[in-house]
Amino acid sequence: MVHEVLFLHVGQCGNQLGHEFWSNGLKARAILIDTETGVTNEIMKGNIASYFNEFNIFTQQS
Template structure:
């Protein structure tokens, strides 16, 4: 099975990413209320045991519906916490692993240079750790999808193998 990890960056990337996860859940999970998911959902989500602070993976289709929960294979990054905070207050709040959310309060004011020169070095280790941790949950990582803005709010999707 191919497994994909998503890295959503900035306001645009996180808004597009949130819409993607909403559609993916509607397509795969809403039809199944028992928590026994088919294999195709595993490309985008982890099925985890919710009894633990650091959720353990449960094989997809194992039939452990009462203790299982879906977690998106995603890292959300934004130096202005507004969009990520709104996502975490909305209906998708349980889908994201809180250890894979990286935010700051002030933001870079839509200035790429500030984000690159100030926040990049400051959060480099935390971002690398979150991406590494997310990748380690994959048995066979196929690629990373990076959703981010390319100036002026035009969203751009990058695909890395």
């Protein structure tokens, strides 16, 4: 039985909601997808950036 869940954060709303969710101090296992880099860059510069693997972030500029 699989004990891990994969979260897909898509678009500005999905990425902002995901940011709030992971702010609770959990180990993020997520893929962030957005056509713009604004929100994903904000997440990676913020205090929870260490929770995310930069190779799991896909933007139009990736």
